[in-house]
Amino acid sequence: MTALIVSLTVAVALLAILVAGLLRSHAEILRALHELGVGEGGKATRSSGLKTREGIAEPRTETTPAFDISGTKPDGATRHVGVLGTEHTTLLAFMTTGCSTCQIFWKEFSERADLDLPGLDTRLVIVTKSLEHESESQLEKLAPRHHPVVMTSQAWDQYKIPVSPYFILVEAGKIVGEGSAGSWKQVQSLLTQAYRDSTIRTRAHRPGSDREKYADDELRAAGIEPGDPSLYPTDAPEVQP
Amino acid sequence: MTQISDRGITVDLPAGWEADFYRRNAAAAPLAEGHAPEVTTTIAHFANWPLPNERGDFGGGAVELMRLDDILIVLFEYGEAERGTALFSSTTVPWPLRPADFDANRLQRPLPGQAGLQQFFSSASGRPFCLFVVLGSGRDAETLVAQANEVLDTLSLP
Known part of the structure; x- marks a missing residue:
């Protein structure tokens, strides 16, 4: 027991x-x-x-200003892309030849010249690390015909890129959107929203004279010129109970 | 200004400008046996607008996209076989450029409103070059040529 x-x-x-x-x-x-x-x-x-x-990587822990991109192309020749002081928007795609998620984007960028980029006259620039950190043969195989590829580790350091792929949208010299994703559709969605938010913020902070001109331009675009009767309604609007 | 250099060519670019250098195989001066070994020459494109990735040595495929205030500067180095020939006899760089030097007929491919200029010369060390400049609008030559000269004034050749 x-x-x-x-x-x-x-x-x-x-x-x-x-x-x-x-x-x-x-x-x-x-x-x-x-x-x-x-x-x-x-x-x-x-x-x-x-x-x-x-599935989406965290944004950079530290924000930075935007910089021009200077480096070399896969053939070793120099390439400099102006990001500051331009009238167009620039989408920087920081990618490597080794990361598996990047392969989705390499393929997408190779297959499509028109990527329906967010922003005004937006131009895609692919930024890889310098030759000592990249596979030259892989890059020659993956580099798309339609979009520039610049190899520069300095840009990765300047922008403090945390992960690849990582996308940064620069408009009027300022970073207006950034992030990472697993597909081009996600990147489009993320950055289109960021671009729209930025546009709204910019409009809201225009000085009075700029706001007036902006309103005039928008009205003209809609076919409403100064003095248009629709700008001066004679009947008082009905008040809803 | 951002200083860019490639194989002995150096230039200071103002904000908003870009540079794209690339290389071509060109025939060198013939050897005694009559064979011309291949050497690599440099082509540089400078522009104040986003250059398309695919374009010709003299801007074909790009000039068609230029807007009125756009400028394209092409610096094309010829092979050693051209060194000392009559076409490259001038050893003075062709800049500063003058608006009157530009004409619609001096374009590789005439396009409405555009104006161009082409000058052949040799650098101080005798390397043969062609400078080809396209202005988006010939009517704005005064302003655009001033911008082009701002870049060319900083250009240093091997």
Whole structure:
């Protein structure tokens, strides 16, 4: 009888240890899943307080101004792309030949000359690291015909790029959108929204004279010239109860 | 201004300008046996607008996209076989340019409103070059030529 009680006690103690271990493991798995954004509406909350959608890398931890891009092409010749002081918008795509997600973008950029880029007269510039960090043969194979590729590790350092692929949209010398994604469609969506937000902000902060000119231009574009009767309604608008 | 250099060619570019250098194989001076070994020469394009990735040595495929205030400067180096020939006898760089030097008939491919200029010369070391400049609008030559000269004045050749 004593032996039975001792055996049962030992068995219960072992089971208790096993259950405690399982609970702890379960808690760790839940915590890890939560950090990856699984559950709770797909939002992940990290200690930094930043929130990203599932599958999208966090933005840069430090913002930077925009810089021109200077480097070499895959054939070793010099290429300089003006990003500042231009009238057009520039989309910088920081990519490597090695990362698997980048392959999706290399393929997309090679197949399409017209990428339906967000912004005004937007031009895509692919930025890889310098030759000492890149595969020349891979780059020759992947570099698209229609879009410039500039190899410069300096640009990666200047823009403090955290991950590849990473996209930065520069308009009027300012970074108006940035981020990473797993498909071109996601990048388009992310940056189109950022560009629209930036446009609205810019309009809101125009000085009075600029706002007036902007309103005039918009009205003219809609066929409404100064003095148009529609600008001076004679009937008072009906008041809704 | 941003200083750019490639194989001995150096230029300071104002904000908004870009540069694209590339290389071509060109025939060198013939050897005694009559064979001309291949050497690489440099072609440089400078522009105040976004150059399309695919274009010809003298801007074909790009000039068609130029707007009124756009400028394209092409510096084309010829091979050693051309060194010392009559076409490249001038050892004075052709800049500063003058608006009167530009004409619609001096374009590789005449396009409405545009004006161009082409000058052959040799650098101080005797390397043969052609300078080809296209203005988006010949009517604005005064302003555009001043901008082109701002870049050319900083150009240093091997």
